[in-house]
Amino acid sequence: EQANGKRIPPPVVHYHMNNLTSSSDPVGNRETVLILTPLAKFYQEYWDNLLRLSYPHELVTLAFIIPKNREGNAATAALQEQITKTQKSGPEKKRFASIIIERQDFEPPLVSQTETERHKMENQKARRAAMSRARNSLLFTTLGPSTSWVLWLDADIVETPPTLIQDLAAHNKPIIVPNCFQRFTDPKTRRRAERPYDFNSWQDSETAQKLAEGMGKDDILLEGYAQMATYRTLMAYMAENNGDLKQEVDLDGVGGTALLVKAEVHRDGAMFPPFPFYNLIETEGFAKMAKRLGWSSFGLPNYKVYHYNE
Amino acid sequence: EQANGKRIPPPVVHYHMNNLTSSSDPVGNRETVLILTPLAKFYQEYWDNLLRLSYPHELVTLAFIIPKNREGNAATAALQEQITKTQKSGPEKKRFASIIIERQDFEPPLVSQTETERHKMENQKARRAAMSRARNSLLFTTLGPSTSWVLWLDADIVETPPTLIQDLAAHNKPIIVPNCFQRFTDPKTRRRAERPYDFNSWQDSETAQKLAEGMGKDDILLEGYAQMATYRTLMAYMAENNGDLKQEVDLDGVGGTALLVKAEVHRDGAMFPPFPFYNLIETEGFAKMAKRLGWSSFGLPNYKVYHYNE
Ligand SMILES: Nc1nc2c(ncn2[C@@H]2O[C@H](COP(=O)(O)OP(=O)(O)O)[C@@H](O)[C@H]2O)c(=O)[nH]1
Ligand SMILES: Nc1nc2c(ncn2[C@@H]2O[C@H](COP(=O)(O)OP(=O)(O)O)[C@@H](O)[C@H]2O)c(=O)[nH]1
Ligand SMILES: [Mn+2]
Ligand SMILES: [Mn+2]
Numbered sequence: 043e044q045a046n047g048k049r050i051p052p053p054v055v056h057y058h059m060n061n062l063t064s065s066s067d068p069v070g071n072r073e074t075v076l077i078l079t080p081l082a083k084f085y086q087e088y089w090d091n092l093l094r095l096s097y098p099h100e101l102v103t104l105a106f107i108i109p110k111n112r113e114g115n116a117a118t119a120a121l122q123e124q125i126t127k128t129q130k131s132g133p134e135k136k137r138f139a140s141i142i143i144e145r146q147d148f149e150p151p152l153v154s155q156t157e158t159e160r161h162k163m164e165n166q167k168a169r170r171a172a173m174s175r176a177r178n179s180l181l182f183t184t185l186g187p188s189t190s191w192v193l194w195l196d197a198d199i200v201e202t203p204p205t206l207i208q209d210l211a212a213h214n215k216p217i218i219v220p221n222c223f224q225r226f227t228d229p230k231t232r233r234r235a236e237r238p239y240d241f242n243s244w245q246d247s248e249t250a251q252k253l254a255e256g257m258g259k260d261d262i263l264l265e266g267y268a269q270m271a272t273y274r275t276l277m278a279y280m281a282e283n284n285g286d287l288k289q290e291v292d293l294d295g296v297g298g299t300a301l302l303v304k305a306e307v308h309r310d311g312a313m314f315p316p317f318p319f320y321n322l323i324e325t326e327g328f329a330k331m332a333k334r335l336g337w338s339s340f341g342l343p344n345y346k347v348y349h350y351n352e
Numbered sequence: 353e354q355a356n357g358k359r360i361p362p363p364v365v366h367y368h369m370n371n372l373t374s375s376s377d378p379v380g381n382r383e384t385v386l387i388l389t390p391l392a393k394f395y396q397e398y399w400d401n402l403l404r405l406s407y408p409h410e411l412v413t414l415a416f417i418i419p420k421n422r423e424g425n426a427a428t429a430a431l432q433e434q435i436t437k438t439q440k441s442g443p444e445k446k447r448f449a450s451i452i453i454e455r456q457d458f459e460p461p462l463v464s465q466t467e468t469e470r471h472k473m474e475n476q477k478a479r480r481a482a483m484s485r486a487r488n489s490l491l492f493t494t495l496g497p498s499t500s501w502v503l504w505l506d507a508d509i510v511e512t513p514p515t516l517i518q519d520l521a522a523h524n525k526p527i528i529v530p531n532c533f534q535r536f537t538d539p540k541t542r543r544r545a546e547r548p549y550d551f552n553s554w555q556d557s558e559t560a561q562k563l564a565e566g567m568g569k570d571d572i573l574l575e576g577y578a579q580m581a582t583y584r585t586l587m588a589y590m591a592e593n594n595g596d597l598k599q600e601v602d603l604d605g606v607g608g609t610a611l612l613v614k615a616e617v618h619r620d621g622a623m624f625p626p627f628p629f630y631n632l633i634e635t636e637g638f639a640k641m642a643k644r645l646g647w648s649s650f651g652l653p654n655y656k657v658y659h660y661n662e
Contacts, residue, residue, distance in 0.1 A: 178621035187493040311488035317644040329482040
């Protein structure tokens with residue numbers, strides 16, 4: 043900002059947002075992608091997959107929000123080390139347009155966050171409200187007037203195809219979500235197998251609607267808990283052996299472990315409600331809010347990404 | 353980005369959002385302010401008042417969203433002319449940190465927008481939904497990780513005190529709104545007088561709550577229409593002759609002609625619902641959404657700003 047001790051007259055920046063596209067050919071149209079990751083723990087596989095993305099890296103900005111606690115400090119250090127490698131000494135082609143790291147100004151509501159602890163039903167509302175605020179903070183401060191797409195990608199997604207962005211964008215949908223699975227070793231057969239991980243991508247049911255009607259405005263519907271049978275149709279169970287990777291289904295709720303959103307959906311106001319919104323919260327509430335704004339959600343039952351197994 | 357034809361390794365930018373303040377002494381703490389203006393028509397008085405703001409201009413970023421139509425083109429040209437004067441040839445002290453102009457990618461729902469036409473009840477829902485989308489677009493794309501305050505200021509606010517930002521911030525409230533009046537010539541006495549303009553700042557009433565209960569989820573409550581008596585307590589009528597400029601009142605709805613918001617309220621997710629949210633929309637819905645996030649709204653009945661009189 044300083045030249046000869048003088049403030050340089052700052053430029054006016056004009057953006058013609060009507061010329062901005064988010065199309066089925068994002069590479070051809072040189073569309074920019076913002077990859078957003080709330081990050082509590084760093085996984086090397088996550089970073090390696092980012093580097094392997096075949097989407098032109100000069101069109102990609104990465105942004106992270108990391109809690110301001112000990113675990114977050116460790117994650118920041120690990121991330122920073124990889125960033126330095128990539129952006130300073132790595133091949134130019136692999137370097138990203140820019141990288142933003144935000145340290146978060148609020149504490150996560152749970153100190154110990156093992157998978158079991160996180161997924162306990164009574165912990166879900168506070169935890170997902172905190173996650174919503176983290177996602178909103180990250181989104182509101184990094185989305186720009188020339189961003190075409192936002193890819194939400196959790197830090198513990200350890201397996202993704204290099205063509206992830208192109209594959210999802212090719213469907214040209216406002217909101218699209220792959221199926222999030224988890225690999226594990228079957229204790230009986232001792233063979234490697236896989237199982238659904240994310241139950242937040244679903245088609246609504248009359249039962250769930252009725253459950254919601256009987257609830258207070260502050261209560262939330264949760265998916266994947268036997269105590270609260272919603273009879274929603276879960277994308278998790280729609281995957282088929284050798285199923286069509288391109289098969290699309292309509293969705294009413296979406297998960298956020300990997301999620302591609304046209305930037306204009308967010309710009310219109312779609313965010314992650316930290317409060318019950320139609321008795322839904324976080325990414326499920328986001329899909330509902332987007333719907334209220336006229337934007338629909340879609341899922342790809344046979345297109346898989348994989349979550350880390352603790 | 354290019355130096356000797358090479359892409360410069362881009363830096364990582366770190367933000368410690370927990371160190372960011374928004375305090376009652378924003379100048380002393382060097383807090384940055386983002387002034388956001390949806391602009392359909394340019395008024396010289398609006399610009400002159402911006403220039404007269406005594407808040408250090410190097411801490412102030414201006415951002416505009418302007419419709420992509422003929423009226424908007426004229427407004428952009430007029431604005432650009434003033435910006436060039438200020439930022440290029442004006443005194444350095446008057447120059448703002450940066451200025452962003454966004455041309456909007458959707459049409460306003462009404463072509464002719466006289467004050468009478470705008471305020472017709474049947475036009476309100478579509479008009480205010482469009483205004484909400486414009487505000488959200490502007491907000492989501494300009495708010496940064498180091499913004500402390502957001503001042504919403506309509507382009508047709510033609511009289512504001514130079515200490516506006518400091519005066520409002522001194523109250524140290526998440527959301528605070530002055531009273532928006534309008535000057536006019538009384539046809540009977542031919543004397544200059546003033547009257548309330550903005551009726552969106554109010555304290556809720558039981559009547560309004562009951563009206564809302566009887567409404568569909570898609571209906572909206574509107575303020576200032578005889579057909580829909582809400583019996584809310586309007587800040588517009590709380591002003592007193594020579595009243596205390598610092599008097600604060602609690603509010604449940606706020607107007608957006610001039611409105612100071614702590615940036616963290618927006619970062620948490622508070623936006624302008626373009627859809628009925630608890631039967632409220634736009635700035636009134638914003639106050640409700642902020643409340644759901646734990647942030648309260650306040651008004652200053654005797655602290656006035658003035659709206660242009662067509
Ligand atoms: N910034 C931030 N990120 C978090 C926090 N808790 C979890 N995360 C990250 O957010 C994503 C989702 O959280 P996770 O605990 O994996 O959720 P689950 O897999 O749905 O149970 C992951 O990338 C986490 O690393 C938090 O408190 N703050
Ligand atoms: N970007 C944008 N700004 C608008 C549009 N319509 C009005 N405005 C601006 O938004 C603000 C509020 O609109 P206005 O018509 O004055 O509302 P009212 O005074 O509440 O009736 C003013 O600054 C207008 O110049 C629009 O369609 N797009
Ligand atoms: Mn996870
Ligand atoms: Mn106006």
